Amino acid sequence: MAKHKTPLLDQLETGPWPSFVSDLKQEAEKRAKNKKGLELQIPQDVVEDLLGVLELSYKHGRTHWKHGGIVGVFGYGGGVIGRYCDQPTMFPGVAHFHTVRVAQPAGKFYSTEYLRQLCNLWDFRGSGITNMHGSTGDIILIGTTTPQLEEIYFEMSHNMDQDLGGSGSNLRTPADCIGQARCEYACYDTQALCHNLTLEYQDELHRPAFPYKFKFKFDGCPNCCVASIARSDMSFIGTWKDDIRIDAEAVKAYVGGEIKPNAGAHAGRDWGKFDIQKEVIGLCPTGCMKYEDNKLTINNRECTRCMHCINVMPRALRIGKQTGCSILVGAKAPILDGAQMGSLLVPFIEV
Ligand code: HEM
Ligand code: HEM
Ligand code: SF4
Ligand code: SF4
Known part of the structure; x- marks a missing residue:
C-alpha cells in the first residue's frame, strides 16, 4: 500500500513511454521489502516521500524543493548538489535529498563488479535512485542526507578508485x-x-x-x-x-537494394525503394554531391563533413584518412x- 496517494503521477504511467513513476514505485517497493536486510542509512520510505512531494508539486503547480544550499565533502567545492524539501514535516524522507555526481570513465566502460559495488553503496547510503548517465555525462546518484556524504566519498575514494564529478562553477566532468x-x-x-x-x-x-x-x-x-x-x-x-572514400561497388549495391540504407535502422517500416537522389544527393546540405551515369562524385572542397551521406551509406562511404x-x-x-x-x-x- 503506497504511503501517499498519487493520482496525478499515476496518469503518467498510462502513456506510451516507459515511465519514471513506475520505476520509482518499483524502487519504493524494493526498499520496503529490503530483502538483503540492509541497515538502510537514510529513511526506508524515502522514495515514497519523493513520489508524495512530486504529487504535491503537480497539484500546486510549483516545486516544493528549496533551491540548494552548499553541501559537499571536505576539500571539494563541487560534486554534491544540495537539495532540501520545503515540506519536511509532511515528507521527512526527503527533508534532505542531495544529488551526488560521480565521475564516469571515458567511454563509459564498466565492469559488472564495479556497478554492483556502486549500486550496493547507493542502496545502503542513498535512495537507490540513479541516473545513468546525466546530461553532464556523470553517473548521478539522486537523493541522500548530509551525514552520508563523507561516508560515500570515503568508500568511493578508498575502495573503488572513484572520484566525484563537477558541479557549480567548476569545470564539469569532461x-x-x-x-x-x-x-x-x-x-x-x-x-x-x-x-x-x-x-x-x-x-x-x-x-x-x-x-x-x-x-x-x-x-x-x-x-x-x-x-x-x-x-x-x-x-x-x-x-x-582529405576526401570521403567512395566504394563504387557498394554504392551500386545500395542503389540496387542489396544493402539496406542507414545500416538497417528504421527498417521496421516499408519506406519504399532506396532513392539515392532523394535520400542522399538531395539532402547534402552543401549540394556538393552528384550521381550521374551510375557514378557518385563528391566535390570535397565544398563538403562540410555533416556526415549525412556516410550515415546513410556506411559501407559505400568512409571518412577520409x-x-x-x-x-x-x-x-x-x-x-x-x-x-x-x-x-x-x-x-x-x-x-
Ligand atoms: C529546487 C530544486 C531543484 C533545482 C533548482 C534543480 C536544478 C538543477 C540544476 C541547475 C541542475 C544542473 C544542470 C547543469 O548541470 O547545468 C540540476 C541537475 C540535476 N538535477 Fe536538479 N534541481 C532541483 C531538484 C532536483 C530533484 C528533486 C531531482 C530528482 C528527483 C533532481 C535531479 C537532477 C538530476 C538527475 C540532475 C543531473 C542532470 C544531469 O547531469 O544530466 N533535481 N538540477
Ligand atoms: C515539458 C517538460 C520537460 C522539458 C521541456 C524537458 C527538457 C529537457 C531537455 C531540453 C533536456 C536535455 C538537456 C540536454 O541534454 O542538454 C532534458 C534532460 C533531462 N530531463 Fe527533462 N524535460 C521535461 C520534463 C522532464 C521530467 C518530467 C523529468 C523527470 C521527472 C525530466 C528529467 C530529465 C533528465 C533526468 C534529463 C537528463 C537526461 C540525460 O540523462 O541526459 N525531464 N530535459
Ligand atoms: S558529408 Fe554532408 S556535406 Fe559532405 S558530401 Fe556528405 S552529405 Fe554532403
Ligand atoms: S558517430 Fe562520431 S560522435 Fe558518435 S560515437 Fe562514432 S565517432 Fe563518436
Whole structure:
C-alpha cells in the first residue's frame, strides 16, 4: 500500500513511454521489502516521500524543493548538489535529498563488479535512485542526507578508485563519445583526450574557479553523440582534411537494394525503394554531391563533413584518412537563455 496517494503521477504511467513513476514505485517497493536486510542509512520510505512531494508539486503547480544550499565533502567545492524539501514535516524522507555526481570513465566502460559495488553503496547510503548517465555525462546518484556524504566519498575514494564529478562553477566532468573503441567514424581517440584533460584539470574540476560552469566535450566525428557542439563551452569534434572514400561497388549495391540504407535502422517500416537522389544527393546540405551515369562524385572542397551521406551509406562511404579534430568555443545551453552555438576557433588540428 503506497504511503501517499498519487493520482496525478499515476496518469503518467498510462502513456506510451516507459515511465519514471513506475520505476520509482518499483524502487519504493524494493526498499520496503529490503530483502538483503540492509541497515538502510537514510529513511526506508524515502522514495515514497519523493513520489508524495512530486504529487504535491503537480497539484500546486510549483516545486516544493528549496533551491540548494552548499553541501559537499571536505576539500571539494563541487560534486554534491544540495537539495532540501520545503515540506519536511509532511515528507521527512526527503527533508534532505542531495544529488551526488560521480565521475564516469571515458567511454563509459564498466565492469559488472564495479556497478554492483556502486549500486550496493547507493542502496545502503542513498535512495537507490540513479541516473545513468546525466546530461553532464556523470553517473548521478539522486537523493541522500548530509551525514552520508563523507561516508560515500570515503568508500568511493578508498575502495573503488572513484572520484566525484563537477558541479557549480567548476569545470564539469569532461565527457566523450565511445570513439575508437567501437566506432569506425572516430577521427581521433576521444577517450584518451577526455581522460588526459580530466586528469590535467583535476583542480578546476573540484574547486570552483570560474564565475560559471565550464564544459569540455569530445565527439569523434560530427555526428556528435555527446552533443558537444551545443552542450559544451569547448567542443572537440573529429573531422578530416582529405576526401570521403567512395566504394563504387557498394554504392551500386545500395542503389540496387542489396544493402539496406542507414545500416538497417528504421527498417521496421516499408519506406519504399532506396532513392539515392532523394535520400542522399538531395539532402547534402552543401549540394556538393552528384550521381550521374551510375557514378557518385563528391566535390570535397565544398563538403562540410555533416556526415549525412556516410550515415546513410556506411559501407559505400568512409571518412577520409587525414583525421584530426576541430575545436569550437562558446556554446552553452544555459537554463534561462537556451542553446547557443559555439564559434569555430581551430578548424583542424591533428590529435
Ligand atoms: C529546487 C530544486 C531543484 C533545482 C533548482 C534543480 C536544478 C538543477 C540544476 C541547475 C541542475 C544542473 C544542470 C547543469 O548541470 O547545468 C540540476 C541537475 C540535476 N538535477 Fe536538479 N534541481 C532541483 C531538484 C532536483 C530533484 C528533486 C531531482 C530528482 C528527483 C533532481 C535531479 C537532477 C538530476 C538527475 C540532475 C543531473 C542532470 C544531469 O547531469 O544530466 N533535481 N538540477
Ligand atoms: C515539458 C517538460 C520537460 C522539458 C521541456 C524537458 C527538457 C529537457 C531537455 C531540453 C533536456 C536535455 C538537456 C540536454 O541534454 O542538454 C532534458 C534532460 C533531462 N530531463 Fe527533462 N524535460 C521535461 C520534463 C522532464 C521530467 C518530467 C523529468 C523527470 C521527472 C525530466 C528529467 C530529465 C533528465 C533526468 C534529463 C537528463 C537526461 C540525460 O540523462 O541526459 N525531464 N530535459
Ligand atoms: S560522435 Fe562520431 S565517432 Fe563518436 S560515437 Fe558518435 S558517430 Fe562514432
Ligand atoms: S558529408 Fe554532408 S556535406 Fe559532405 S558530401 Fe556528405 S552529405 Fe554532403
